[in-house]
Structures are given as structure tokens and as C-alpha cells.
Amino acid sequence: MSRNEDVKHFLTRRRAAVDPAEYGFVTTGRRVKGLRREEVAQLAAVSVSWYTWLEQGRSISISHGALQRIARVLKLTPVEQDYLEDIVFGHRAVPQSASRQLPKEVTAMVEALNPHPAFIRSANMDILYWNEAARNEIFDWSTVAKENRNSLKLMFLNEEYRKIIHDWDSAARHTISAFRSNYAAAKQAEEFEAVISVLNLQSADFRRMWNYHDVSKIGAGNKAIIDKNGHINRFTYTSLEIENLPGVFVLFYLKSVVEPPSAI
Structure with missing residues (x-):
């Protein structure tokens, strides 16, 4: 599975896990669970089209600040936030391929x-x-x-x-x-x-x-x-x-x- 697919599925699942009522949104008449894309965008102070492109894994300019706001809206844990940054920005300077020569x-x-x-x-x-x-x-x-x-x-x-x-x-x-x-x-x-x-x-x-x-x-x-x-x-x-x-x-x-x- 590509990194773009990882971003798409991770954000989609986490968005679906958030109760819209926690943010004061009406919950009746919804076809799917969780927050809508436009609601995430509104709460994170980003445009709907930009958030949609992010969730689709497109190549766009992304700031840490915007990603952190989205993480807060989706109520991500610190580990989940690290994971999101890893799959969006690439790799942090942590685990490399392990050496098989153990001291x-x-x-x-x-x-x-x-x-x-x-x-x-x-x-x-x-x-x-x-x-x-x-x-x-x-x-x-x-x-x-x-x-x-x-x-x-x-x-x-x-x-x-x-x-x-x-x-x-x-x-x-x-x-x-x-x-x-x-x-x-x-x-x-x-x-x-x-x-x-x-x-x-x-x-x-x-x-x-x-x-x-x-x-x-x-x-x-x-x-x-x-x-x-x-x-x-x-x-x-x-x-x-x-x-x-x-x-x-x-x-x-x-x-x-x-x-x-x-x-x-």
C-alpha cells in the first residue's frame, strides 16, 4: 500500500471515529459516521479543498501547524500524531534498517x-x-x-x-x-x-x-x-x-x- 493510500485511509477512519456532537454539529440526517470533511476543515482553519487533497494523499504544500490543528480536531493521540507526520512528511530520524551484527x-x-x-x-x-x-x-x-x-x-x-x-x-x-x-x-x-x-x-x-x-x-x-x-x-x-x-x-x-x- 502506498503512502498516499495510508494517509487517505488513516484520516478517513479517524474522522469517522469523532462524534460531531462534541463540536456542536447536528447529528441527524447524516449518511456516514463521524465528521464531514468540510467540518474538519472548518475546525482546523484550512480550506475544504486543501483538506480534501490532503486526505486524498495529493502532493500539496503542508505546514506542521496545519497538520497539528487537524490532529487536535481528530483527537489523535501523540503516537497517532507522530504516525500522521511520518506518512505525510516522510521519515523522522528514527529506526533505520537494523544491523544483524550484534555487539x-x-x-x-x-x-x-x-x-x-x-x-x-x-x-x-x-x-x-x-x-x-x-x-x-x-x-x-x-x-x-x-x-x-x-x-x-x-x-x-x-x-x-x-x-x-x-x-x-x-x-x-x-x-x-x-x-x-x-x-x-x-x-x-x-x-x-x-x-x-x-x-x-x-x-x-x-x-x-x-x-x-x-x-x-x-x-x-x-x-x-x-x-x-x-x-x-x-x-x-x-x-x-x-x-x-x-x-x-x-x-x-x-x-x-x-x-x-x-x-x-
Whole structure:
């Protein structure tokens, strides 16, 4: 999908998600949900034709100020606003194509995090390295071909991986939204587009969720993994970018401990 198509679908979906009543517009007699183009233009102090061209992904002169006003009208989150700027203006100076040569001190750090699961992942979701705890408690990436060691591919194309993800639908949407955000910011998009191409061909679920145009960041959160005995193990996780390796992240998982009930 082209950047122009990304702009079109993202703005259209976000416009449809805004309740016109919040801005005092009459809501009866509308054929579609959300704000009309002319209402966005009015609220953002831009011309209707200019906003229409922006939403169509045309090549027009765009200022940061105008785009920020539109973001406020559409009630975009900071992550969504970053994403909009990325797909409109191009790329920010963030994640580049990840180097596959990992320094020894970085892999040693991941090993030292045992007995806690930790692994290294690139911005396009390729898994580059993992420790024993990650292999035992998350997934053994050595069991799949190197070209398939990618969180997004595994999420949609690997049945074994899919079965271990508790609340798969929610987890899959979150993974796609983070991938999309990284993709928009990437200076070199080839590694992202290779993943998208494979998934578009092989997964109807991916095609459906990709069209939601959700965006998010993977910073910290919660993960639930189903082990081989059917037990749900819950983790909190943190993602840290390696300073001298833009677009390469260490993910650290900490198992949540459920306290036993107190004796009466």
C-alpha cells in the first residue's frame, strides 16, 4: 500500500471515529459516521479543498501547524500524531534498517538477564537473539527457519505460535499497530515491505487487521503466554532501544507473581 493510500485511509477512519456532537454539529440526517470533511476543515482553519487533497494523499504544500490543528480536531493521540507526520512528511530520524551484527556486550546482557526471558528484536519485528529463559517460557525461535523468525509472521502464519498467545486477537492488533508505527518512521522500508508482502498473500486475518490503521508503540505492557500444560503465564515487559543500534530493541519479560490467598 502506498503512502498516499495510508494517509487517505488513516484520516478517513479517524474522522469517522469523532462524534460531531462534541463540536456542536447536528447529528441527524447524516449518511456516514463521524465528521464531514468540510467540518474538519472548518475546525482546523484550512480550506475544504486543501483538506480534501490532503486526505486524498495529493502532493500539496503542508505546514506542521496545519497538520497539528487537524490532529487536535481528530483527537489523535501523540503516537497517532507522530504516525500522521511520518506518512505525510516522510521519515523522522528514527529506526533505520537494523544491523544483524550484534555487539558481544549486547548479547551478553541478554544472557545475563536469565532466569528472566529477554530477546532482541528489530523494528520490523525480526527476532535477532534470545536467551534460554525466553526459549523456555516464550517461544523457541530456533525451531523455525531464519526468514520466519519475525513476530508478525509468527503471529499470523505459525499455528504453534498462535496457540500460545492468550487473547490472540488483541495481541495481534497491538503487534500490527506497533509494526505500522515503526514502518512509517523507518528510513529504509524494504524490510517492512517484505513482511507485509508475505502476510498480505498468506493471511486474511492480517489483511483485515492491517486495514484498521491502528498505531501504537511497544514501550511497556503486559503479555500472557499459554504454556505446554495449558496454564496462562502472565508477564510485564519493557522494550528498550539500544542507543548505538537504532531500530534494535531489547525486550525484557518479568513474570507476574500471583499471591496465594491469605489464611483465615
